[in-house]
Amino acid sequence: VKRVRTRHLIEAKERGEKWAMLTSYDQYTAALFDEAGIPALLIGDSAANNVYGYDTTLQVSVEELLPLVAAVARSTHRTLIVADLPFGSYEAGPAQALETAVRFMKAGAHAVKLEGGRRMAAQIRALTGAGIPVMGHIGFTPQSEHTLGGYRVQGRDAQAAEIEADAHAVAEAGAFAVVLEMVTSSVAAEITKQLPIPTVGIGAGSETDAQVLVWQDMAGLRRGKPPRFVKRYADLATVLQDAVKAYADEVRAGEFPAKEHGFE
Numbered sequence: 001v002k003r004v005r006t007r008h009l010i011e012a013k014e015r016g017e018k019w020a021m022l023t024s025y026d027q028y029t030a031a032l033f034d035e036a037g038i039p040a041l042l043i044g045d046s047a048a049n050n051v052y053g054y055d056t057t058l059q060v061s062v063e064e065l066l067p068l069v070a071a072v073a074r075s076t077h078r079t080l081i082v083a084d085l086p087f088g089s090y091e092a093g094p095a096q097a098l099e100t101a102v103r104f105m106k107a108g109a110h111a112v113k114l115e116g117g118r119r120m121a122a123q124i125r126a127l128t129g130a131g132i133p134v135m136g137h138i139g140f141t142p143q144s145e146h147t148l149g150g151y152r153v154q155g156r157d158a159q160a161a162e163i164e165a166d167a168h169a170v171a172e173a174g175a176f177a178v179v180l181e182m183v184t185s186s187v188a189a190e191i192t193k194q195l196p197i198p199t200v201g202i203g204a205g206s207e208t209d210a211q212v213l214v215w216q217d218m219a220g221l222r223r224g225k226p227p228r229f230v231k232r233y234a235d236l237a238t239v240l241q242d243a244v245k246a247y248a249d250e251v252r253a254g255e256f257p258a259k260e261h262g263f264e
């Protein structure tokens with residue numbers, strides 16, 4: 001099996017083929033998603049919430065994400081592995097971004113993602129100049145939720161021009177793709193038309209070149225009401241908890257282990 005390369009994703013855009021991206025943070029999901037033909041997996045800083053139990057992505061560190069990147073890299077053959085640069089690991093400037101990105105590439109990533117448009121152009125240029133493919137991330141950027149004033153849709157009214165300027169800045173700096181998060185569908189559609197690189201939407205409507213979701217959200221492992229942009233394709237929380245209850249019930253009833261599970 002051939003590895004997906006960034007150019008394959010750009011060629012897919014040229015052919016008008018849409019693709020789906022997911023997060024992954026561990027061996028089993030990585031192998032399953034790879035086998036399912038998902039062309040790109042993101043070890044998101046959303047591991048903060050979905051692996052480590054933090055309240056926000058601001059809290060997760062490079063040291064906590066590196067082993068997850070390595071696990072996903074070891075467990076896949078085909079998918080392109082994108083590692084998120086966490087809050088505090090690239091904002092200081094191109095040198096800091098490069099130092100951090102190199103650590104993720106050495107851990108097995110094939111590309112990195114970082115948040116910010118025009119304000120991160122120098123970082124994106126430094127990384128692509130060093131041979132590290134970069135996925136941009138604009139619109140609602142969770143690492144700056146305190147500046148953006150919480151989880152809010154971006155791109156309404158006068159803001160549309162700002163988001164478009166960010167999209168162009170990211171592409172011109174050399175990014176191979178850009179995530180558009182919680183951007184109005186019309187702005188996302190317009191950016192998708194204008195940019196030569198694929199747009200990856202999350203809460204950005206149906207006109208982007210690709211979509212991305214956090215896997216625990218789309219598979220229903222996370223309980224509670226998901227954000228509006230999530231569709232639940234399974235109810236893994238119930239499946240897993242039912243299995244756990246059945247196991248515990250059988251142990252209490254003396255039904256597990258049965259004869260065939262023991263050794264004579």
Ligand code: KIV
Nearest residue numbers: 023044045046179212
């Ligand atoms: O960390 C993450 O999971 C992300 C995607 C949802 C885009 O950045």
Ligand code: NA
Nearest residue numbers: 044045046084
């Ligand atoms: Na992220």
